[in-house]
Amino acid sequence: MNVQDKVIAILADQALLDVSDVTLDDTLDSLGIDSMGLVETIFAIEEAFDITVPFNANAPAESGFDVTSVRAIIAAVQDLVKEKV
Amino acid sequence: MRRVVITGAGTINPLGHDVPATLAAMQAGTCAIGPLDIRDVDRLQIQIGAQVRGYDEADHFSRQDLTLYDRFTQFALLSAAQAMGQAGLDLSGDAGERAGVILGTSGGGLNTQDDNYRAVYAEGKNRVHPFIVPRLMANAAASHVSIRHNLRGPVLTISTACASSNHAMGQALGMIRGGMADVMLTGGTEAMLCFGGIKAWEGLRVMSRDGCRPFSADRNGMVQGEGGAVFVFEEREHALARGANILCEVAGFAMSSDAADIVTPSAEGAARAMRGALADGGIALSDVGYINAHGTGTAVNDRTETQAIHDVFGAHADALQVSSTKAMHGHLIGGTGAVELLSCIMALRDGVIAPTIGLSAPDPACDLDYVANTARQARVDVAMSNAFAFGGLNAVLALRRA
Incomplete structure (x- = not known):
């Protein structure tokens, strides 16, 4: 499974949706993932990729981890995975 | 109804090892938050906190005692000894049967x-070690305070996360009013600054890596602290009869539950607790001059609390002085309401309002008078202390000038 598929699987699991229902243009809002769901999602991403995601729930915009769309989240995870190696 | 007054106060917290030192630090706007000095700190992402510094347990307790006293118990015992010293109460013999302890942690x-x-x-x-269980149990602090001071009436511990101290003090108030006791030692204590204690909070992603700046546009979360405070709550006639020095009256208390979200606070629940405390004390809105805010420095708390204060006080909200002292001493979790009550006593007795430090520019959604950065002189007749805990549990105390 590549990064994209893995991230989508994590988001789908959190949103209680089928992976086929999650598109790159979806947002956390459209998926129905609230702030606590996001924190759990980030934890799942960290565990899945063995990375540390710089995310502060108080200032999401300043965290340096773009969560504005599924596409943005995948790109951010890809960057962090690249930095790791 | 039996009325309740405070006749003694004691504390050890990041700002000071007793009440005068703490109040002086609050007045000076001292920040006690700094790099954490604990085991395995290099494995933490959050490496700051407000620790009790310059403190060696061996200076205060024997080696034998320390096998039974966790740090949170030590804080309670030191605070209680100071409070009892100030109150000047003799509770030896049968008098101890009408006295008790309720602590939050x-x-x-x-x-x-x-x-x-x-x-x-x-x-x-x-x-x-054979004494791990009696050392770690949540009621160890209350029990040791009871043992040390011969307090043989109601003794128990309340654990409601960040509202523990306020709930504890509210119950102590109720017990004296209801006639179950004449004197209660009450407040709270917390010593959570260890690897596991911080690691767990880290997971929530609400902690700041660089400081606690409540109500400020540039805030980015809470910072943990440690310490405790204990007060002598005494039935008013009992205190007057012995000519005690009365610090203030505990005029009102109320608690409410949001019954909604396990972590996200609700303005409605917070407002209901504030209104309840005012009603309980027969306090007019316009009599309130100062509120020690829960003010954790998280976006969601600061905005919700501001909204709740507007909802309760209406036009009078703009005349209130509201500060969060957590920017100075950090969030003492179960002990926080007790240490914060000291700022209310300072406002009532000394006419000094503790500031909210680190407030560079207020969040536009936070538009009250937060007493930014510098302490202020003001005459205050009624001061309130807010605590809003995870679990949606709200507890508010109202103190009146003696």
Whole structure:
């Protein structure tokens, strides 16, 4: 499974949706993932990729981890995975 | 109805090892938050906190005592001794049967748990000290205070996360009013600054890596602290009869539950607790001059609390002075309401309002007078202290000038 598929699987699991229902243009809002769901999602991403995601729930915009769309989240995870190696 | 006054106060917290030092630090706007000096700090992402510094447990307790006193118990015992000293109460013999202890704590003996889990899980030890259970139990602090001062009436511990102290003090008030006791030692204590205690909070992603700046546009979360405070709550006639020095009256208390979200606070629940405390004390809105805010420095708390204060006070909200002292001493979790009550007593007795430090520019959604950065002189007749806990549990105390 590549990064994209893995991230989508994590988001789908959190949103209680089928992976086929999650598109790159979806947002956390459209998926129905609230702030606590996001924190759990980030934890799942960290565990899945063995990375540390710089995310502060108080200032999401300043965290340096773009969560504005599924596409943005995948790109951010890809960057962090690249930095790791 | 029986009325309740405070006749003694004691504390040890990041700002000071007694009440005068703490109030002086609050007045000066001292920040006690700094780099954490604890085991395995290099494995933490959050490496700051407000620790009790310059403190050596061996200066205060014997080696034998320390086998039973977790850090949170030590804080309670030191605070209680100061409070009893100030109150000048003699509770020896039968008098102790009409006196009790109710303390708040969230983590109890967390350092003891952390140390011993490390020993058995990480270090593979198969044997632990015989007193781990009495050392870590959440009621250890209240029980040791009771033992030390011969308080043989109602003694118990309340654990409601960040509202523990306020709930504890509210119950102490109720017990004296209801006639179950004449004197209650009450407040709270917390010692959560250990690897596991911080690691768990880290997971929530609400902690700041660089400081606690409540209500400020540039805030980015909460910072943990440690310490405790204990007060002598005494039935008013009992105190007057012995000519006690009365610090203030505990005029009102109320609690409410949001019954909604396990972590996100509700303005409605917070407002209901504030209104309840005012009604309980027969206090007019316009009599309130100062509120020690819960003010954690998280976006969601600060905005919700501001909204709740507007909802309760209406036009009078703009005349209120509201500060969060957590920017100075950090969030003492289960002990926080007790240490914060000291700022209310300072406002009533000394006419000094503790500032909210680190407030560079207010969040536009936070538009009250937060007493930014510098303490202020003001005459205050009624001061309130807010605590809003995870679990949606709200507890508010109202103090009146004696």
